[in-house]
Amino acid sequence: MTRPVNTREIIVAALMEITEEEQYCHIVLREILGKYQYLEKRDRAFITRVVEGTVEHMIELDYILEQFSTVKVKDMKPFIRSLLRMSVYQMKYMDGVEDFAVCDQAVRLAQKKGFYTLKGFVNGVLRNTARGLDAVAWPDAEKTPRRYLSVRYSMPEWILNKWLAQFDFQTVENILKSMNRESRTCIRCNLSLATKEEVKARLREQNIEVKDVPYLDYALEISGYNYLQAVYAFKEGLFQVQDVSSMLVAEVAAPKWGDYCIDVCAAPGGKSLHLSDKLSGSGYVEARDLTDYKVELMKENVERTKRINMTAIRQDATIFDGASVEKADILLADLPCSGLGVIGRKPDIKYKMTDAKQKELVKLQRKILDTVWSYVKVGGTLVYSTCTIGAEENQYNVKWFLENYPFRLESIDPYLCKELHGRTTKAGYIQLLPGVHGTDGFFIARFKRIE
Numbered sequence: 001m002t003r004p005v006n007t008r009e010i011i012v013a014a015l016m017e018i019t020e021e022e023q024y025c026h027i028v029l030r031e032i033l034g035k036y037q038y039l040e041k042r043d044r045a046f047i048t049r050v051v052e053g054t055v056e057h058m059i060e061l062d063y064i065l066e067q068f069s070t071v072k073v074k075d076m077k078p079f080i081r082s083l084l085r086m087s088v089y090q091m092k093y094m095d096g097v098e099d100f101a102v103c104d105q106a107v108r109l110a111q112k113k114g115f116y117t118l119k120g121f122v123n124g125v126l127r128n129t130a131r132g133l134d135a136v137a138w139p140d141a142e143k144t145p146r147r148y149l150s151v152r153y154s155m156p157e158w159i160l161n162k163w164l165a166q167f168d169f170q171t172v173e174n175i176l177k178s179m180n181r182e183s184r185t186c187i188r189c190n191l192s193l194a195t196k197e198e199v200k201a202r203l204r205e206q207n208i209e210v211k212d213v214p215y216l217d218y219a220l221e222i223s224g225y226n227y228l229q230a231v232y233a234f235k236e237g238l239f240q241v242q243d244v245s246s247m248l249v250a251e252v253a254a255p256k257w258g259d260y261c262i263d264v265c266a267a268p269g270g271k272s273l274h275l276s277d278k279l280s281g282s283g284y285v286e287a288r289d290l291t292d293y294k295v296e297l298m299k300e301n302v303e304r305t306k307r308i309n310m311t312a313i314r315q316d317a318t319i320f321d322g323a324s325v326e327k328a329d330i331l332l333a334d335l336p337c338s339g340l341g342v343i344g345r346k347p348d349i350k351y352k353m354t355d356a357k358q359k360e361l362v363k364l365q366r367k368i369l370d371t372v373w374s375y376v377k378v379g380g381t382l383v384y385s386t387c388t389i390g391a392e393e394n395q396y397n398v399k400w401f402l403e404n405y406p407f408r409l410e411s412i413d414p415y416l417c418k419e420l421h422g423r424t425t426k427a428g429y430i431q432l433l434p435g436v437h438g439t440d441g442f443f444i445a446r447f448k449r450i451e
Contacts, residue, residue, distance in 0.1 A: 005036065007043050008086070008105055009112075014051045015082040018348055025055050025348040033227065041226045054082075054089045056180060056347035059154035061085045064092070067136055068128040071121075080118055083110060087126055091133060099130040145169055153180055158355050159340060162390050171436065175389070178435030179344040185225075187239040188247050188270075189218045190305050192277050194238045196220070202233040214438060215417050216251070219244050237305035242270040245341075245432045245442035246387070249334060250274035252415045252446050253383045259283045259329035264317040264372050267294035269301045271332055276310040283329075288315040317368045324375040330383070331376045335365045337386035337393050341441020344434055362392050366400060373405050373449075382407060382447040387440060389433065394443040398429060407447040415446075 014032055017023040029051055033044055054061065062073045065084055073081055087106045090097045103126040110122045139147040146164065150157045153176035163172045189199045196218055200210050208231065209224040220239075225231055233239055249271050255261060255278050263272040266287035276285045287298050287310060298312035315321060317335075338358045339349045369384070376382050384401070386393050401407065409428025413421050416430070420437070424430055429445035 005039065005043070006109070007039075007047055008050075008109055010036070010047055011050050011054075011086055012079065012082045012109065014047070015054055015086060016078060018051075018055055019058075019082065019351075020078045022352065024346070025052065026346055037227060044226065049094075050086055050089060052347060053093055054086050055351075057089060057093070057154045058085060058351070059156070060151055061088050061092075061154075063151045064088055064129065064133065064136055065125065068132060069125045077115070077118070079113060080110065080115060080122065083122065084125060088129055091126075091130055099126075103127055103130065149173060149176060153177070154350075156350055159350060159353075162392075166391060167433075171433070174435030175433055175441070176435070178438075181344070183345045184221050185223065185241060186213060186243050187220050187222055188216075188242045188274060189220065189239050190237055190273075190277055191218055192280065193236075193306060199233055199238050202236075202238060203231070206232060213244055215244055215420065216247055219247060235304070240270055240273055240301070240305065242274070243342075243345075243440045243442075245437075245439035246270055247274060248416065248420075248430075248432075248442070249332065249383060249385050249444055250278055252412050252444050253330050253332060253381060254415050255279050255283065255330055257282045260327060261285045261330040261332065262324065262328040262372075262375055263287045263332040263334070264315075264368065264375075265289060265333070265335055266312070267298055269298035269312065271334055272298070272310060272312075273301060273305055273307060275330070275332070276307045277305075279309055281309055283309060285310040287312045288317065290314070290316055318364070318371055320371050321375070324372075326374065326377045326380075328375045328380060329377060330381045331372060332383050332385070333369060333372060334383075334385045334387075335368055337361055337365070337388040338390070340388045340390065341432075341434070341443075342387050344440065358390075358392065362397065365393060365397055369397070369401055369405075373401075373407070376407075376449045378449050378451060380449050381410075382449065383444065384447065385442065385444045387442050389431070389441040389443075394431060394445075395429070398445050401447070406451040407449050410446050410448045412444070412446050 014028050017028045018025050029048060065073050065088060083106055087102050090102045091099050106126055107119050107123050110119050139151050141148040146157055146160050149160050155176055189196045203210050208222050211221050213219045213221050228234055255275050260283060261275050266272045267289040269287050272285050272287035289295055292314060295312045295314045302310055338353045338361055343350050411426050411428055413425050416425060432439045432442040434441055
């Protein structure tokens, strides 16, 4: 007989891995959901929501806890800290869970894990929180706007400093609101294997909800599925999970029949697969990345989606490859970045990234560009992209690249729908923003080699 599983115990263990051992939230959740595939859909959804929600709202949850605890959050025992954060998240954001049940379960779990002497502390903090949650005094938006945004949307202040220097307060708040909404699953139909309508029909056979999304007619949003690997259309290679912002990279690259394409930092391979699909079996796509693990991941996707004009190889983008000089009609440089544009999908990024780490990433981006630019044929195209927000990794890198290498920007208006046209797209680049464009935060620039 299968032993009953305590979902809250699983959640606290996951939070400990993420916050104390600095593991990635999406990886921890993927492993848990793989291990507990046999759980009811409702239990799996509960685990996912509470883990992601607790991480996403952690600064806010700590602020609330310190209104009702005599012990600072940073001074609590790690297990108790994760237990209380998880519990306050449920109280504040999950109407279907009664506060007394949250408190009772937390006390039971503390006792089960050997924290007998702290049962009273856990009980007292959570009962006081339940009584006083609606009366919490929040930072004032007018007097301390940065502190207000940080607490209400759980965003580290160093990130807000950069965004507020680049965008107005309302735009920043719109970005934060969007990031705190439940993330959606976007997919790109593999048109070489099926039409969009055929993909829709296959998904609906499993009662998966499907709807169209803006900007691209081959993109869809899906919901109501339990486990991606159990979706027939996915296993058959009919679609790739990919945000619309990422799909726009291949649109901007605009490969022509027979083009040779190199993607220098390709894993997990979504953009390379998209180029391959757009080439309709012609040309070739060489997807490169740093480790055997990443290459194997791409090879699995190549096999699943039945790509015949694409390969995945291990190649360090910082090491010059003489055999690639002037080989590429199109070169994708979707480079390692701070990832601040995808916080809505990977909420732990905002806690792991620092100003110093971001500066190091800018150096790495420039080192890679300096290494790979010559792989582009004269007259060929280089597309630079990142999944982040902020001038240091985006506009400043564009300016630096133009000043040092034989390229010029090309308008990307011909490759985008009119809704996305603007001052910068005519110049050759776009900064997509959550809460403004309805996508992840993403930057794309198109260069042409002129000599």
